Amino acid sequence: GSGSSLNSKNEKINTLPNGRFIALQINVGLSENRNTLAREAQYENLLFIDGDSIITEPKFIINYLNSLANTDVVYGGRVHPEKIDSPTRMLRWRYGREVEDKVAEKRNKNVYRSLLFNNALIKKEAFNKIKFDPELRQYGHEDTLFAYHASLLKLRVTHIDNPVEHGDVDLSSVFLTKTKYGLNNILDLYRKNKIDCQFVKIISVYDKLSKLMLRVPAGFFYGIFNTIMYKNLTSRNPSLLVFNIYRITYLCSLNK
Template identity: 50%
Template sequence: MLSILIPVYNYNVFSLVEELAEQCRFIGINFEILCQDDASNSVLNKENERINALQHCSFVSLEKNIGLSSNRNLLASKAQYQNLLFIDGDSIVINPNYIENYLDNIPDFDIVYGGRIHPENIYSEKQKLRWKYGRLIEDKTVSQRNTALYKTLMFNNTLIKKDCFIKIKFDSTLIKYGHEDTLFAYQVSQSHFKVKHIENAIQHGDIDENLIYISKVKNSLENLLILDRKKQIDSDFLKILKAYHLLKRFKLRYTAGLFFTTFNTLILKQLNSKSPSLTLLNIYKLTYLCSIKTN
């Protein structure tokens, strides 16, 4: 009935799998939990190997890194059930009725998204930027998500029918981190699948330190520019892409790129401080996007 698919990279997912399996067994449904590490060669995989001792659960580690998009596609191809529940490996289940909440919505919708939240506190000030962005920008209530049904759709905690997933899949050419979810959500909007947002959040458990997060942001913007050049996504679907095209239209892209080259070190210092500015982060992202050289 339910295939739970967990892409993993250098993270201990045993407790997550144990909690999910316990909820499935309590309800009494047919299920499988498939975990797949993307060739991280992590020492944590010794702990993850314990998953194979749990009934209806498996853990494998790929020999070659294929990227998050291909990892998700491969997991879906291995799934034996029609209902696919994608959960990122760094998730924490905080709702004792988490699985049951999804099952209640299976009959009526093609895709159901439960949302994500960030913890109230962090362990280190070095995580402040990612945590602040998550709390203030990414964490949205059901009513907020319903005002932008597709633009707020992510795949860190999503139930989707397998036949719908196969029609779209994730773009396997995106190897780097970032915006694979954006493209998938845009393609969903074009496919007119029935989407529902519910209150069934998981918690983001692995919050990147500031400089690691900024590096990932830059990778994601490089991905976004590739999608834009290939015309795979409408610029109106994403605010930063719409702003980028506006700057191009008024011949200000070069000026914005020059601004990044001149001031990125100063902005980076502020973003890595104890009180990072999300406004500066937005400026950093847009001007970096404008600074990327295109062929």
């Protein structure tokens, strides 16, 4: 937004030969921010990179350009630092290292479910067929919905090993808050029939629990044990199993 203290520094981007800095008057949310950038872009290919990413590959742009043939979207992937010194950021780091950081060979086994936009190149023509849902103003799963629509349109998706490094690993407490935002979003999308439950693993589990009449008990479990789980997840040795239980039981506790 225009009130950010960083704007005076970011204005320097406008002095670069091919740079342009845009400050919106209001916060329209991540999805509409991306749509705005796509509208303002002058050329046929759009490269989306999250602001907290670090580019470590010397041939980063060349790698993307060499992968453009016969595809609509190219995803380069993401990696997390090999180690992290802060115990208060351990959950986000561990989840990133053990769950999110996948080489292209693994991502190509399910090209749509593995598609994210923290580091992705897409042809503008393909992007305009979908765009990000502007109703998703809070953090979470805007990429999932885009990828789902890409699967319906059968866009050609290619995964390559051209990762950015996640440079700003969230505090565990912040990551848990963002996780809740994302779960609220994905459940809302499911309830509105905007996404198939089979496309999102946690919604598939939620759907099965509902059919087995276990959703309400799982929600009660969250109500009873969420404090204990939170303590584990914000510790220096968080359990990803506990994190999975925390997520699905929180989802089941939502009255939507």
